Amino acid sequence: MITKDGQNYIMNTYKRYPITLKNGKGCNVYDHEGNEYLDMISGIACCPLGHSNEAIKKAIMESADGFTNISNLFYTEQQVKLAKKLVEVSGMEKCFFGNSGTEANEAALKLAIANTKKHEFIACKNAFHGRTFGSLSATWEKKYRTKFKPLVSKFKFVEYGNTNAIENTISDKTAAVIIEPIQGEAGIIVPPEDYLKEVQEICDKKGVLLIIDEVQTGNGRTGTYFEYLSHSIKPDIVTTAKGLANGLPMGVAIAKGIDFEPGDHASTFGGNSFVSSVALTTIETIFKENLMENAKNIGEYIKNEIQMLNKKSIKDIRGKGLMIGIELRKNAKEKVAEFISKKILISVVHEKTIRLLPPLIINKGEVENFISSFNEVVK
Ligand SMILES: Cc1ncc(COP(=O)(O)O)c(C=O)c1O
Structure with missing residues (x-):
């Protein structure tokens, strides 16, 4: 039935x-x-x-006693505490909260455009970054893209794991390179050990932003809270979602050295106090246990x-x-x-x-x- x-x-x-x-x-x-x-x-x-999980149930019940949403016209303790925690864990500076992985990546792409005034991106073959128009443009599989063309922005796709391909494809129009530290939907593809470090060096040398998509790899899954932390790199933007709030809808783009201006981007639900308190409990429990x-x-x-x-x-x-x-x-x-x-x-x-x-x-x-x-x- x-x-x-x-x-x-x-x-x-x-x-x-x-x-x-x-x-x-x-x-x-x-x-x-x-x-x-x-x-x-x-x-x-x-x-x-x-x-x-008992800690998650407690966080949900305590939130239900307050309010589920008060909009982003106000700061709430839960959202601010979560942002501070994510900054501490990631080594980045500021958070934008959305409700999914694709929204986290949309925010990252817009952040890159807003701060570089450039519109071209480099993504990897077989990459998956989501299904809304910006992140779909960064997604490789033809079966997801073809019906929905024309997509947005200009994406050039290079072989995953090959740093020369990135170096040779960056132009003066490139805003950012977007990469999964391990490709998930492509079949769990782990790149060569020095790949991310070398990509960061190339991006730094060429003045191009580096976006690391940790939607699937993040939240402790690979053995560090974010996979990029095990490669000692500092990207410009990191995105995550999935396990962030133990199954409740939340995505985040965390950036260093760049920010939006009011009006550039927003989300009604993003970072509401209810989901934020569950996300904070999730992170604390991952570390504590x-x-x-x-x-x-x-x-x-x-x-x-x-x-x-x-x-x-x-x-x-x-x-x-x-x-x-x-x-x-x-x-x-x-x-x-x-x-x-x-x-x-x-x-x-x-x-x-x-x-x-x-x-x-x-x-x-x-x-x-x-x-x-x-x-x-x-x-
Ligand atoms: C690496 C990566 N980025 C983005 C997404 C999109 O996330 P969501 O389905 O929450 O929009 C996924 C989903 O599988 C993913 O694995």
């Missing part, structure tokens, strides 16, 4: 999986029949603390265990922390249903890659459950 009504009343965007979920606890979610599933996707990297360390350790454990299964059908295992891609030699899409029959939720990107983005609280026992199902599903 829910599935049928969903098909009738909700637009045809996502290809949905054949179960309807009711609630969750920790790394598990439950369907309407009470079946328990191990959630190895966590809302596509949205719930670092898992489901119905050492979840980034857990992401590193458990991530390595998963990769090693899969490696040890020594499956011929696996072409590659890659990723960092709890952002893991297992590329099969054949299309992996049919595996989703097989995993569901074993009560495990996974996702597949780029046809052949099983993508794991579990909550950062996941423990070894839960991982062992996943590995034993994996062993049966992937022959």
Whole structure:
């Protein structure tokens, strides 16, 4: 009934999986029949603390006692505290709050144009930055773009991982380079170790801004709060969303040395006190409970265990922390249903890659459950 009504009343965007979920606890979610599933996707990297986390519930209840929105015509303690925390964690200077990853990137692109007075950008082949017009223009896949042309601004696409390509493509019209530190939707593609550092050097040398899109990699997922921090670089703008408020809608663009002028950009909902207090609780809990360390350790454990299964059908295992891609030699899409029959939720990107983005609280026992199902599903 829910599935049928969903098909009738909700637009045809996502290809949905054949179960309807009711609630969750920790790394598990439950369907309407009470079946328990191990959630190895966590809302596509949205719930670092898992489901119905006590600290998050408390923050939500306390917010409900105040107000949910008072607009950005006023400062609120929650938004200011969150901005201060994000600046402290990122080493950047100022935040703009929106409600999603695509909005965070829209803000970043507008910020770059407003501050450089230039309109050209460099993005990477296979990049995914969102689906609104600015961020869609920075997104590579033809299947997302073609129908909606003409897009905005001028984007030149270069090979991911190749610094010469960036250096040779920058012109005096380039406002910024926009890059994911690990490409997520492209199939969890990790660039060469020195790539980001070299890109930063090129951008600095040529006077071009560097935008790092941490929408998927951020919020502790790869073992540091932002992945760029593990490369000791200081971009001009960093964006994140997804896990920022443990599943509530929030995106942020954090900048250094540049700002908007009043009227350049805005968001009615962005950074409302309710979501801000949940985001602050999420960040504090990630640090307090050492979840980034857990992401590193458990991530390595998963990769090693899969490696040890020594499956011929696996072409590659890659990723960092709890952002893991297992590329099969054949299309992996049919595996989703097989995993569901074993009560495990996974996702597949780029046809052949099983993508794991579990909550950062996941423990070894839960991982062992996943590995034993994996062993049966992937022959
Ligand atoms: C790297 C990256 N940027 C931007 C986005 C867009 O985020 P949202 O779906 O919240 O608009 C995504 C979503 O998958 C992403 O992975």
